[in-house]
Amino acid sequence: MHWMFEDFKTDLDSLNRTVRKKALEIANELMIQGKCTEKEAITEAIKQAEEWFYDLEG
Template sequence: MEWLFEDFKTDLESLNPPVREKALEIANELVKEEKYTKKEAITEAIKQAEEWFYDLEG
């Protein structure tokens, strides 16, 4: 797990591995853009990653 989001480990543990990896990828980008705090970024990233996964499933 990305060290930047270690504080949110419990938020991420319940996700399946592909969704968790996508959420970390998205969260890292959101933080880099400096538009979100870490908490806001991980919350938004989980939402987007779940949507991404459900879109893949059809």
Template sequence: MDSMFEDFKTDLDSLNPLVRKKALEIAKQLVLKKNYTEKEAITKAIIKAEEWFYDLEG
């Protein structure tokens, strides 16, 4: 788990491991490149990662 998002561990714990990993990748990029707050980034990233996962599953 990225220490940047340690405060949101409970939001991430219930996710599928692939979704969690993707959400952390997305959230990190949002914070670093788009100036999102950590809370905004993790919320948006979880949604995007779940969409990504469902697209993989068909």
């Protein structure tokens, strides 16, 4: 199942396009694993995606 996270649109809209895409990928994976709620998944995914992006940028 592909989660859309519509309730968190404003949280996602403030992100760089690349970070937003990665955050959605991570959040979807977390939801598939069933380890957290949507809110927890998107919060953790945004954090991980931002870290990924900063590591990517060097």
